[in-house]
Structure formats: structure tokens, C-alpha cells
Amino acid sequence: MSEAIKNRYEFTILFDVENGNPNGDPDAGNMPRVDPETGYGIVTDVCLKRKIRNCIETICEGKPGYRIYVKEGVPLQRSDKEAYTYLGTDEKDIKKMKTNDPELDKKIRDFMCQNFFDIRTFGAVMTTFVKNALNCGQVRGPVQLGFARSIDPVVTQEVTITRVAITTEKDAENKKTEIGRKYIIPYALYRVDGYISANLARKVTGFSEEDLQYLWQAIINMFEYDRSAARGNMAVRELIVFKHDSELGNAPAYKLFDTIHVHKKDGVVAPRSYHDYEVTVDEDKVPEHVTCTRMI
Incomplete structure (x- = not known):
């Protein structure tokens, strides 16, 4: 595996x-998630991680160390068993093996991190190992995302x-069409902040510079390879x-995030495209020894 990131x-x-x-x-009947107090739209971290995982699986298909x-x-139990096979044991003998090998937990954790990109990146709760009283069952990943929130309140x-x-022969005797419903947001721009800990990468999962470049690529393209009727027009x-x-x-992270400003252009009341917004970064306010790069 490549060396862990240093920054x-x-x-x-x-x-x-x-x-x-x-x-x-x-x-809520699959309605878009909305903060009921403010009306701002919400997208969960789990949803975004799913898109990143799917993208990594597409762009790294068959590449060793980049399984999901x-x-x-x-x-999950099926993937967990691979670690036991690698060590030449099974669930029945694992407690006995742990008594004789104090490094067993680390060996299992390292095997899972080396083979699965999303464990190496986001961490994981591996229930099979937790049930067997192994300390490697919960891995804290170096990459973390918050919830995304819309820049302005949304209208569902x-x-x-x-x-x-x-649908059925009986219904066909009485009607010629069926009615359904779907929920949409006419337009919304969302923001989400993320964090990458080099300290956790070095100590725990081994998240590397190569992993980092694939992560940026997956973030940029996470909606490009995951189109659906509900998410046809989404883009980073x-x-x-x-x-x-x-x-x-x-x-501090907050000082960096505070340099980013997103606001509607003059005269725009109801935004309907990205071009109705202006995005600026106060690069002169970015603290010393920190570099800001706009990758898109």
C-alpha cells in the first residue's frame, strides 16, 4: 500500500x-428532506457517501485495494469472512487465536483497510468482529462529511x-390510466463541508495520496455516473x-470555511440555475501555511 497522507x-x-x-x-413519503424550522433543504452525509462509493466502484473497477x-x-458478514480466511481461521476459533496473538485485531483491521476503499476512507462498523469481542470492529475513518444544506430555503x-x-386486469376494466405522484425541488444549491485527518490516516487506515486523488475525482463526478429520474439534473x-x-x-476549520461566500446575484428572487449565484473565496484571509485550491 502507498504511504499515508501527510497533510x-x-x-x-x-x-x-x-x-x-x-x-x-x-x-415522509420520500419527500425531499427539509429543516422544518427554516425551510432549508437537507442532504444527509450517508447519501453523499453512497454516491462517492458508487463512483469509486465505477472508476476503479477491478483495481486491487479499491473494493467497496x-x-x-x-x-457485510460475507466480506468480513475474507479476513478470517486470510488469517487461516474462522469465527469459531477466533477467540482462541486472539489469546495466542495479541496483534490479531490489528491484522484484521489492516486487511480490511487495505482491501476496501470505503473503510480506508470513511471507516466502518464491522458487526461480525464486534460480536466476537474484537477491537477492530469499529474503524474511524479520516474522511468525514457533514449534512449538506441548501443556500436558500427550498420549495417542495x-x-x-x-x-x-x-397494474391488474380487474383495474383495466374500469379505468384507462393510473395516477401517481412524485416530489421535486424546482432548483436548489447545496453546500457541504468535509474534513480529512492525516493523523487518523497514518495511525489507523493508511488513507494515501493515491486514495486522495481518487476521492477528489469521485466527488467531482459523483452525480455523473448515478443518474436517475429523480436526480437527472444534479451536478457538483x-x-x-x-x-x-x-x-x-x-x-481552525471554521476560519477556512468562513472565507467562502455564496449569495444570490442582484435582482434574483427565485434562483433557477447555478448562474443565479455568485461564489467567492477571500483567499487573502486564508491563514498562513494553508493553501486554497478551487478544483472546479
Whole structure:
């Protein structure tokens, strides 16, 4: 594996949606997530990580060390068993083996981190190992995202749709169309801030410079390879990266994020495109020993 990163990073992503549902809430009929107090739109960190995972799986298909642990159709226990196979044991003998090998936890953790990009990046809770009283079951990843929030309050629209295909023979005797509903946001620009700890990368997962470049590529393209009817017009518009000169960092994260300003252009009341906004970075206010790069 490549050497772990040596610099701390913070980054900000701006992405938008047009006539779509960026993150439906299953507890609310799949309506777009909205903060009920302010009306601002929300997209969860889990949703964004899913997009990044899917993108990595696409651009790194078949590349050793870049498999995805949390993925559809693959039980986590199945992937966990690979570590036991690698060590030449199984769940039944693991406690006995741990008694004889104090480094067992580290060996399992390192195996999982080396083989699965998302464990190396975001960390993971590996229930199989937790149940067997192994300390490697919970891995804290160096890359963390918050919730994305829209720049302005959003308006959710319920759109009635019809189809000519009837579900059952009985229904076909009485009607010629069926009615359904879908929820959209006409337009919204979202912002999410992220953090990368070089300290955790070195001590825990081994997240490397090569991993970092793939992460930037996946963030930039996370909606390009994941189109659907609900998310047809979504795009990452900005990726602003702050690189510290050291492992532990040279400035508080909030000071860096405060240099980014997003606001509507003069005369715009209801934004309907990214061009209705202006994005600026006060680079002269970025602290010493921190470099700001606008990657898009």
C-alpha cells in the first residue's frame, strides 16, 4: 500500500439539483428532506457517501485495494469472512487465536483497510468482529462529511403523473390510466463541508495520496455516473480544497470555511440555475501555511 497522507485537509462541495429530489425521506413519503424550522433543504452525509462509493466502484473497477465494503447485494458478514480466511481461521476459533496473538485485531483491521476503499476512507462498523469481542470492529475513518444544506430555503412541489399501463386486469376494466405522484425541488444549491485527518490516516487506515486523488475525482463526478429520474439534473459545481502544511493543521476549520461566500446575484428572487449565484473565496484571509485550491 502507498504511504499515508501527510497533510490535513478541509474541503467544501457545492452541488445543485434542478427539478429533482436529491435525497428523499422514507419517513415522509420520500419527500425531499427539509429543516422544518427554516425551510432549508437537507442532504444527509450517508447519501453523499453512497454516491462517492458508487463512483469509486465505477472508476476503479477491478483495481486491487479499491473494493467497496458497503454495497448493495453483498452482506457485510460475507466480506468480513475474507479476513478470517486470510488469517487461516474462522469465527469459531477466533477467540482462541486472539489469546495466542495479541496483534490479531490489528491484522484484521489492516486487511480490511487495505482491501476496501470505503473503510480506508470513511471507516466502518464491522458487526461480525464486534460480536466476537474484537477491537477492530469499529474503524474511524479520516474522511468525514457533514449534512449538506441548501443556500436558500427550498420549495417542495408535488407533481401528479399518469401512466397508461394498468397494474391488474380487474383495474383495466374500469379505468384507462393510473395516477401517481412524485416530489421535486424546482432548483436548489447545496453546500457541504468535509474534513480529512492525516493523523487518523497514518495511525489507523493508511488513507494515501493515491486514495486522495481518487476521492477528489469521485466527488467531482459523483452525480455523473448515478443518474436517475429523480436526480437527472444534479451536478457538483464547486470543490474548494484547503491544504494545511502539516499533519495536525495550521488553522481552525471554521476560519477556512468562513472565507467562502455564496449569495444570490442582484435582482434574483427565485434562483433557477447555478448562474443565479455568485461564489467567492477571500483567499487573502486564508491563514498562513494553508493553501486554497478551487478544483472546479
